[in-house]
Amino acid sequence: xxLLAFFFPLAVYLLVLGSLNRRRHPLLVPGVWDGIxxxxxxxxxxxxxxxxxxTTLSERWRLFWLLGRxxxxxxxxxxxxxxxLVVGGAALYLWHQRSLTAIYNTNADEIARVVADICKEIKTxxxxxxxxxxxxxxxxxxxxxxxxxxHHVTLRWEPAAAPLRRVVExxxxxxLSEIAVDDNLLGSWLLTGGLVLLSFDLAGVFFFLxxxxxxxx
Numbered sequence: 498x499x500l501l502a503f504f505f506p507l508a509v510y511l512l513v514l515g516s517l518n519r520r521r522h523p524l525l526v527p528g529v530w531d532g533i534x535x536x537x538x539x540x541x542x543x544x545x546x547x548x549x550x551x552t553t554l555s556e557r558w559r560l561f562w563l564l565g566r567x568x569x570x571x572x573x574x575x576x577x578x579x580x581x582l583v584v585g586g587a588a589l590y591l592w593h594q595r596s597l598t599a600i601y602n603t604n605a606d607e608i609a610r611v612v613a614d615i616c617k618e619i620k621t622x623x624x625x626x627x628x629x630x631x632x633x634x635x636x637x638x639x640x641x642x643x644x645x646x647x648h649h650v651t652l653r654w655e656p657a658a659a660p661l662r663r664v665v666e667x668x669x670x671x672x673l674s675e676i677a678v679d680d681n682l683l684g685s686w687l688l689t690g691g692l693v694l695l696s697f698d699l700a701g702v703f704f705f706l707x708x709x710x711x712x713x714x
Contacts, residue, residue: 501701503541504694510538511691517601518648518684523673525666528597528651536587543583596657598666600650602678605643608650608669611676612641615668621661635661648681 513534517524536543600608609628616623616630623630628641639662640653654662 501698501705503545505698506541507538508691508694508698510534511687511694514601515684515686515688515691518681518687520602521677523603523607523676523678524601525670525673526599526601528594528599529591531597531599532591532594536590596654598652598654600652600673602648602681602684603650603673603676604645604648605641605650607676608652609641611669611672612639612665615665615672618668619664632661635659637661639665646683648683 605628612630613625621632621634623632623639625631628643630639630641631637632639636656637659638655640655642651642653643649644651652666
């Protein structure tokens with residue numbers, strides 16, 4: 498059952514990613530929400546794989562008391578440390594995501610072109626080096642980074658709470674809804690992977706329920 502719980506969040510995450518990459522238009526997602534989605538996808542590992550390792554250490558503790566073998570592992574301390582590392586790491590990760598904005602199903606050249614057009618419309622003239630925009634008057638830097646394999650673009654703003662960011666991203670979101678994109682095979686592969694994992698989970702749940710019903714007879 499632990500293995501099933503491990504794969505379920507990942508299956509849901511892949512299904513969502515596949516759906517986003519099958520959209521007819523690019524989608525802009527705040528970095529924090531994008532980070533929450535990723536954390537949910539790996540939550541099976543964080544919630545079950547880590548504690549499973551700690552459980553192994555607990556078995557060593559039992560062997561020490563029963564057979565006098567090995568050292569006593571600091572079980573309580575390790576459990577608390579693991580909890581703090583997971584919660585603290587997730588908090589730091591989401592804090593870092595504040596300065597980012599994710600755009601699905603697009604490419605960096607397209608986004609940089611649209612951002613340049615928006616800058617002209619709002620009458621601001623940033624210095625530009627490739628896909629980096631420097632707004633000297635506002636003291637803002639925008640970097641357009643991409644992950645071509647995933648058809649994914651990341652906007653990195655410095656500072657994260659710059660007023661210019663709200664203006665640019667509001668107009669960018671509106672324009673993206675008017676841009677049609679070609680079919681993305683990645684979306685189909687992600688959906689297939691998610692469905693396979695979800696089917697595995699459902700089959701496993703049915704199997705364990707069947708075993709439980711047989712054991713109750």
